[in-house]
Amino acid sequence: xxxxxxxxxxxxxxxxxxxxxxxxxxxxxxxxxxxxxxxxxxxxxxxxxxxxxxxxxxxxxxxxxxxxxxxxxxxxxxxxxxxxxxxxxxxxxxxxxxxxxxxxxxxxxxxxxxxxxxxxxxxxxxxxx
Amino acid sequence: xxxxxxxxxxxxxxxxxxxxxxxxxxxxxxxxxxxxxxxxxxxxxxxxxxxxxxxxxxxxxxxxxxxxxxxxxxxxxxxxxxxxxxxxxxxxxxxxxxxxxxxxxxxxxxxxxxxxxxxxxxxxxxxxxxxxxxxxxxxxxxxxxxxxxxxxxxxxxxxxxxxxxxxxxxxxxxxxxxxxxxxxxxxxxxxxxxxxxxxxxxxxxxxxxxxxxxxxxxxxxxxxxxxxxxxxxxxxxxxxxxxxxxxxxxxxxxxxxxxxxxxxxxxxxxxxxxxxxxxxxxxxxxxxxxxxxxxxxxxxxxxxxxxxxxxxxxxxxxxxxxxxxxxxxxxxxxxxxxxxxxxxxxxxxxxxxxxxxxxxxxxxxxxxxxxxxxxxxxxxxxxxx
Numbered sequence: 438x439x440x441x442x443x444x445x446x447x448x449x450x451x452x453x454x455x456x457x458x459x460x461x462x463x464x465x466x467x468x469x470x471x472x473x474x475x476x477x478x479x480x481x482x483x484x485x486x487x488x489x490x491x492x493x494x495x496x497x498x499x500x501x502x503x504x505x506x507x508x509x510x511x512x513x514x515x516x517x518x519x520x521x522x523x524x525x526x527x528x529x530x531x532x533x534x535x536x537x538x539x540x541x542x543x544x545x546x547x548x549x550x551x552x553x554x555x556x557x558x559x560x561x562x563x564x565x566x
Numbered sequence: 567x568x569x570x571x572x573x574x575x576x577x578x579x580x581x582x583x584x585x586x587x588x589x590x591x592x593x594x595x596x597x598x599x600x601x602x603x604x605x606x607x608x609x610x611x612x613x614x615x616x617x618x619x620x621x622x623x624x625x626x627x628x629x630x631x632x633x634x635x636x637x638x639x640x641x642x643x644x645x646x647x648x649x650x651x652x653x654x655x656x657x658x659x660x661x662x663x664x665x666x667x668x669x670x671x672x673x674x675x676x677x678x679x680x681x682x683x684x685x686x687x688x689x690x691x692x693x694x695x696x697x698x699x700x701x702x703x704x705x706x707x708x709x710x711x712x713x714x715x716x717x718x719x720x721x722x723x724x725x726x727x728x729x730x731x732x733x734x735x736x737x738x739x740x741x742x743x744x745x746x747x748x749x750x751x752x753x754x755x756x757x758x759x760x761x762x763x764x765x766x767x768x769x770x771x772x773x774x775x776x777x778x779x780x781x782x783x784x785x786x787x788x789x790x791x792x793x794x795x796x797x798x799x800x801x802x803x804x805x806x807x808x809x810x811x812x813x814x815x816x817x818x819x820x821x822x823x824x825x826x827x828x829x830x831x832x833x834x835x836x837x838x839x840x841x842x843x844x845x846x847x848x849x850x851x852x853x854x855x856x857x858x859x860x861x862x863x864x865x866x867x868x869x870x871x872x873x874x875x876x877x878x879x880x881x882x883x884x885x886x887x888x889x890x891x892x893x894x895x896x897x898x899x900x901x902x903x904x905x906x907x908x909x910x911x912x913x914x915x916x917x918x919x920x921x922x923x924x925x926x927x928x929x930x931x932x933x934x935x936x937x938x939x940x941x942x943x944x945x946x947x948x949x950x951x
Binding site for chain 1: 868871889890891895897908944945947
């Protein structure tokens with residue numbers, strides 16, 4: 438498989454891999470195309486301006502190298518961002534940060550961004566209660 | 567880093583003796599086997615000598631060997647050739663769900679052309695039931711095509727028995743023997759086959775050459791029309807170098823077979839025993855009626871492409887039937903046919919051993935694999951649930 442150096446790097450040593458005990462939000466997503474499964478856990482905190490931010494983020498992924506690398510990159514991109522900024526992260530942001538993905542693996546980047554958005558939505562739903 | 571090749575079902579390294587045998591065909595005996603001059607005569611001699619050697623390995627007559635460019639072409643020629651030549655006899659083909667794509671896709675194409683195809687199911691080991699073949703035969707059936715051994719899981723099919731009942735029912739019988747010729751004994755008479763496909767690069771021969779065995783007297787419509795080479799069944803200037811290499815590979819296979827089978831069985835046993843010590847791991851395919859070197863496993867909670875790439879980082883070349891590794895993003899049709907769920911097929915690993923693999927290499931694999939599985943499971947949301 439022709440993966441970029443960045444993808445291989447993140448696949449070899451994924452960042453933020455694991456789970457968060459008592460997370461503020463969890464995004465569980467499954468890929469209907471290939472069958473991959475991804476869970477994103479977040480802990481929410483506040484920055485100096487008092488805005489809610491992604492204070493900590495971890496992932497667990499059952500899937501191919503692209504799925505693992507996109508999970509890893511998504512957590513890197515989201516960490517420290519405000520929730521509003523993190524909600525705006527797109528699959529293209531993930532793909533570009535990884536210096537591209539093979540065409541057949543583009544759907545993996547969808548999954549990671551979806552997982553992140555779902556985790557934030559999960560937090561927002563819970564915190565409204 | 568050392569590199570260990572455990573993907574012999576995909577292709578094999580061309581044997582140095584094969585390369586040596588081929589070399590003069592490029593430089594000195596480069597003639598066109600159809601030419602009348604001395605160069606042509608030399609090439610023709612090399613071609614016919616090779617045909618004899620290859621025929622001998624499978625107990626056929628030299629005139630029953632049609633050279634092609636690969637196993638896929640042989641399969642296409644067998645299926646399309648026989649169906650088009652027997653349109654008056656009927657339009658029904660029987661095959662199995664675990665055939666190679668070169669059979670399945672050819673069948674799908676023939677369906678579009680108006681032929682009907684029955685795809686027989688297999689049991690959990692990947693075995694075709696001869697009784698099911700018999701039941702599926704109708705007055706309209708022209709051809710039964712069942713592979714000799716499966717390329718992914720290695721299961722060896724009851725070809726002799728299916729062949730016998732095809733004879734009784736007077737339908738043609740083809741077997742895709744790409745995984746077996748040169749690996750285990752293949753005798754076309756004993757197997758009761760009318761057509762048999764093979765490819766050189768699976769048995770330490772070169773890529774780009776295959777053959778179709780066609781029993782004497784059977785007619786086929788050719789795929790490639792032209793100068794009438796190969797008795798009119800396959801036009802195109804013969805790939806003499808490739809064919810000479812193929813013949814050398816067959817000669818070596820015949821000589822080495824018994825020893826190689828013993829060697830591979832021993833290595834495979836060690837490999838299987840070792841791999842199955844990993845928790846939640848299973849062997850796919852038949853535990854005994856399996857090719858001596860082909861071993862297919864599955865590991866719960868992890869995905870095959872990740873596994874392959876992690877093994878590759880440790881220098882080990884293997885393959886998987888995971889959906890993530892295919893162009894269609896569908897899991898292997900073989901693994902789903904033996905009853906595996908999509909998620910189970912995701913975690914498959916094929917380690918196909920060859921003559922040059924050693925015990926030390928198996929030990930190395932067994933040393934690194936458990937850790938890779940453990941690491942990937944640590945990453946998986948499905949593990950430990």
